[in-house]
Every structure is written in C-alpha cells, then in structure tokens.
Amino acid sequence: MLKYELVVIGGGPAGLSAAVEAYEQGVRKILILERDKELGGILNQCIHNGFGLHRFKEELTGPEYSLRYIDLVKDTTIETLTDTMVLEISEQKVVRAISAERGYMEIEAKAVVFSMGCRERTRGAIQLQGDRPAGVFTAGTAQRFINMEGYMPGKRVVILGSGDIGLIMARRMTFEGAKVEAVCELMPYSNGLTRNIVQCLDDYDIPLMLSHTIVKVHGKARVEGVTIAKVDENFKPIPESFKRIDCDTVLLSVGLIPENEITQNAGIAVDTRTSGPKVGELRQTEMEGVFACGNVVHVHDLVDFVSEEGALSGKGVAKYLKGELETTPNFSTANSDGIGYVVPQTVNLSNVDDQVTFYMRVRSVYDKHIVRAYQGDTLIAEKKERKFLPAEMVNFKIKKEILANLADGEIRFVVEEV
C-alpha cells in the first residue's frame, strides 16, 4: 500500500495552498489527488480577471492565479496525481481512489486535507416548474462549455439568480454575441459582488430584476421562453405581474453546495448552516488528522480567502504530524441575529499565533450596522463596514491577547444597529 504523511483530496486553490504550506512547515511526503485532467480546480474555467487582489495585489485571471500555486508546487517534492477520483476514506485514513492509469488504489495517510470544492444547485433543487426542455443550464456548466470546450449553449438568455457565476456569464454570453434579456433575482438584493454587478450588468445594459423569479419554463424540445413574476415579501409570485420573455436558454446561478459526500461517508458531521464539516482554528475536522479548507468548508466569494484558509490547514497538518496540535477547544462560536454562520466553529488558543480570523456571512443587507462579538453580555470586539451584504463574506479578526483574557465558552456574533 502507498504511504504518505499527507494526502490532499482536490487540487483546486484550497488544496494547492494547503499542500504548499504543509511543505514549507516541513512535511515532506505529500500527495495531491485531483479528479480532473489538470490542477487548478474551478479557476480553470474562470478566464475573467479579478483574482488575487488581496493575495498578490494584482488582477489575475483564474488560470493565472492557479498557475502561481501550481508553480509553487512544482518547486517542491509534492507529488500530484490527476485524472484520479477519490471514492472514500476509511476510519484509519486509508484513502481509496481510482484512475484509468493506475486502477484502484489504497493510500495510507497520516493526515488528510479535504479540499473538494463545491457544486452548483440545480433546477430540481429550486423546484423550477414548467416544461423540461434542453436549454436550462447551470451557469457553471455554460461557463465550461464556452471557456473550455469552445461551444455556445444558446443565443437569447434569461439568467435566474444573481450569484457571481451568473453575473460573469451574463457578460461572457454578451461578449460571444448572445443577447441576455434579464437577470432575475428572488431576493430584494443581489447575491453577487458589487463589482460584478457593475462590470457585468450595468456596463452592458442588462437589467437586474430584483424580487423577481421564473415561475414557468416553456418549450417541449428546447426552451422557447419563460414566465417571470415579481414576488411579494413572502416570495410568493404576484399573478398580476406575470410576464413572458422569449428566450432559448435559461442559466441558473442559484447557489453552491459544498461537496461533502466523502466527508459524510467518513462519518464526519456536516454543519447544516455551512453544509461543510465543523472545523477548528487550523481547519481540523472532528476526525483526528483530517482537515478541510476552501469551498468544501463554506462557500467563499474570493479565492484569496480560499488560499488563506488552505494555508491554515497546511499549518494544522504540520502541527498535527509533530504531535503539537492541541485538540480540546477553548471556545465555540455561535451566530445569532443577522448572522448566517461562523467559521471556525471552535477555537483552541494554544494553536493560535497572534490572531484568529472569523469568517461569516450576514443574512440580508445592512446599512448603518456593526458586527459585534460577545461572550455572554460582554462585548469582546466589533467590526465596522460601510455596508454589510450577504454576498460579501465578513472577515472578523480578533487578537489572541483579547481571547486569552476570556473564560472558555461560547463567542457569539451579532449584527447590531449603530
């Protein structure tokens, strides 16, 4: 049986960064397994720019960003196997995988990093009603067709959901000569980054219809149109507002779901708020020696934070392999009013260098608000922002010395009016 100190499952930005960091911290026998033909993950199909502003202070395209990490990996002795799909991991951390070239493999690992990314929600998941013709694609599938395979999936498009992938595809389809009739968004606000709304819709006069949804898809063989409607405050379509738009394509950008089948099959509980495993400050999961990072833990909007999280898990792996990782946590985190989730879910202070970054998302749009951290009634820290949007992940840093002064227990995050 093959033996490694660390096996990384998924060769996207999260996995690459985890491997590189573990290597820098002295871990030598590392293997990255990737089911696609190339390393780089979802970034390979994101040929627009806007990646790496935080990390490299430069605007890179997706493939350029991932290439930086792939090059870092090449400078080390880290091994990679592409075209290799991990099926499951056992309780003893035996990783089972298959590939056309090597057949079925069992790999013994001292530590494992989960970095499998996420998948898109589909029309079934949102129970889109009407006919079921060809021409309904998730935005990511359309992106792959256009950017990687070189084919157009349609000419006249309505996009449902204003997530970043949908917004970027609105612009991409326009570049390729298609007409985007509208982007419908169920919520009264967009789920995409502000810069994407400006650069992908406003610049091309594509209407963003907030509080709107598709109530019916028309067409037997291929999409012929959709009926859209305005929704009331309970998200119920308002009949008087029904309006048909002719189109041959519907793109869905209605959310991503962390890809955690392997996690669940390994018996690791998944947090219903994030749909990812519960993790500690160094991204250790509830299973000893198993770490997780990137979109498999929670859906990130910027790859820079994915890389940052990957590095944290790489540090965790190195500490764990040296027997230095403390496991009993001091704190657990909780979300109340206005906060959807908080990652990490637990913190052990002795593993922390100088500060902990808490990643979280707010539940709706907040003007003139502040996010605060409390223990009981005691205010610990706060984070100001001009505006809080569900689309933009909040990074809330708290210094180690502040946490060191607290009693063990729960830290609660809240959105409050100023």
Place this chain on the structure above:
Amino acid sequence: MLDVCIVGGGVIGTAISRELSRYQLKVRVVERNEDVATETTKANSGIVHGGYDAAHGKLKGFFSAKGNAMYPQLEEELHFGFRQTGSFVVAFNEGQEPELDRLLENGIKNGARGLEIISGDRAREMEPHLSKSVTKALYCSTAGVTSPYELSVALAENAAKNGVEYSFYTEVNGIEKVEDHFILHTSKGPVEAKVVINAAGLYADRISAMIGEDDFTINPRQGQYVLLDKDQAFMTDTVIFQAPENGSKGVLVTPTVHHNILVGPNSDYIDEKNDVATTSDVIAKILKAGSKSIDAINTRKVIRSFSGNRASSDRGDFIIGETKVKGFVNVAGIESPGLTSAPAIAIHVADILKEMGLELTADPNFDPTRKPYKRIADMEAEELNNLIAEEPAYGRVICRCESISEGEIVDAIHRGLPITSVDAIKKRTRAGMGRCQGGFCAPRVMEIISRETGLSMEEITKQGEGSYLLTKRSKDALEKGGQDA
C-alpha cells in the same frame, strides 16, 4: 415486407418486440422519438404492482397479477433492475379499513400472491418512519419496484440482438390497407407489413383511427412527482399507498430501484396529451399528501420534479385485440398497471398473432439474456482493480454523483440501439441522475458520444429532435481569423 410492424417503443412495444423475437419473424419497431421509453414509460411510479388493485374481471386485473409473477425471471435474464420491496396500502382510520379487506379479496380473485392484513404497529416495525396515524395496512410481499426505462431498453436491446429492427425518428402519419398487408407512411418513407401492432400509448386512438377504427378515445390523465436525494432512502424501503378516500386515491411514497424516494402522483385529466409541465401548486399538494404517510419529507432534498400522462381510454380498461381490420392489432389504453402487465400482455399478443394465422416458428438461435452492465459503484476492490487493468476506461469517473465510469458509458453506446442524446445515456447508465443533475458530467458525456458515434457536438441532443444543447463554436470568429493569418 415485414411480418410485423410495431408502432411505439414504450414498454408495451418493446415487450412485444422481445416476445416476438423468439420466433422466426421479420419484426420492426417504429418510434417517432430518438430512443425507446421517451413518453409515458419514462415518467411513472415504477411499481410492479402486486395485482390486487386492478378490478377482477377486467383485463387490468388479469394481466397485472400475471405480469408481476414474471418479473423475477425477467430480471435474471435481462438485468434491468427489479427489487421485490413489498408494498403497503395504509388506512388512517377505521372508516378506511374495510377498503383493505375489499382489496385483499379482489387480489385473491386476481391470483395475486403474498397478501396479508397487518396492524399499524406491525407495519411500523417494518418501516419505522411510517406515520403514527396508520391504523392498519394491507401488506403485499410480491410487489416491487423497477426502472421502467431501463426495462424498456433491456427488452429492446435483447430484441435487437435477436433480430428485431428499431427505427427511431420514424413517425407514422398514415396507414393504408392494401390487399393482404399494410403500408405505413412514416416520416422516413413507407414501411410494408403483414401485421401492424398499435402500441402508440397516448396516441393509440390516433393510430387506430388511421385505419378507420375510431371507436375509442384516449384521454390523458396527468401525474406529477418529486424525486428526493438518495440520502433520504431511510424514509422507506417499502412502497406505501394510501387507502382510497372519498373517491381520491391518495399519494404514494416509494423507494425507487436505485434507492431514491419518489413522492406522487396526482391524477387529473388534462387537455394536451403531451403536456408534461409541472406546476408548483400540484407539487405542493403532493408533498403535503405524501407527508400523511411519512412525516419526514424534507423538501430541501428534492433533486427533480417531473410529470407523465396516463393513456386512459373511455372504455375504462386495456383495449387489446385484433380489430375489424384484419391484421391490425390494438394494444391501447394501457394506463396503470401497464408497466406491471407488459410482459404478460406481450405473451398474449403473440397468442393473438398465432390465432390470426401468423406462423410462429421458434427461432433456435433465440438468446433470452442480455449482459449486465459492469457498474463500478457496486464493485469490490479486487474486481474493480482487475477490470480497470483490462479496460482503463472503467477507472475514469464521469458522473461523480452516481459514480459512473467512462467504461459504462462506452458500453451503453455499443449495445445495438443508436445513441444520439444525453438522455439516452442517462437512462442506461444513470449519468446525470444524481444530485447535480448532469451539471458536471453533461459536457463530458457529450464528448464521449461524439467520439464513439462520430456525431458532432452540435448534433447531440438532450432528448431528440429540436432539443439541441449547443448552438455553435464559441470561438468561430477567432479561429477563422487565426487560419487566415
């Protein structure tokens, strides 16, 4: 000249074709769509009924009990997927309990096997998630679930192997009787046959009217469903019907043969035969009605909703037999339990042909078996290792949700029926049936079809004519520019 032309490649047409392939006959199935099982047969409950439900004295009652008994052997021969899960008809109060006795009696008369009335508590011992409010149940141990489209594919592939021809994209637009045979006018030209079997499902009245036999009509009755993720399989592994109340039949909750959960259907007459759109109010009603049987329906786990239409005739029963026009046989009005009945109907149709005077000589080369798929998802380590060593394509996973390998897809393409659509692959291998619904694998499946069949990417459809997926190369202009330069 054909001996027999079968119109329609649903489960009825394919079952008859396979039955006739036992004999030395020249048989062809003409189907207007791109594949078998494209209409009613692809969207139903997939239940192999116990045979107690359909009324005794009707053809439905007779054929469903007989058909049920044929399934275990059929599965052994053809490997399409059949599990004898057993079924409950549940009563929620004393008022409904006599209904169970009535079904039991009816079942015994039909010759159904494995029937027993049990208490609510006993039923909950078998299915712990069954609602507390169930007071009694009719249990049927011989009922089961199957995959209707995989069954049709299996029947058709086996028939094709034994000499039956399948013509897709072939729509029958008119039928002429000339002396001792028929000329069928199809979208692909004329087809001559001594015997015509009308197995055109929802359109059987139209086909029958083409030779002047217009004494029945088919009135479409809709059934919508929701399909839940496999991780909901804990809900039940027994088919759960509700005892009829106030004339309405109640919604069923059932495992599928592949361990998803299916909830539905409604039963409403509609105007358009081919209207299979789903509607949010019906879906909401179904989910509500289903949660009477099992409390745990988690609507966040819905991966797909769909709809199919029953071919109900105004005669209230199956219509099977030769018409006044000699040589023209109707197999019409095959509503539920038509799937269950199909194998038994097929034998009956062969008998009818014999009575009509067609010579049925057994074909000594007839092979009743079809090789099973090598499913990597079901394999143990060693078996998998050996397989990949021999055929590396089994080591490349294409559909990650259902763990379907390239090897399985290539196998599906080369089994004797022409493959031109992504749905054809989905029906045979399950690629695209999982929780991501093909979002990840569709482009890859298209590439494999293109490579193996020589069709261009633009020619591959989702589900036949007009359902194209791609319009053109996205880099046309660029590429041309490049060439000129």
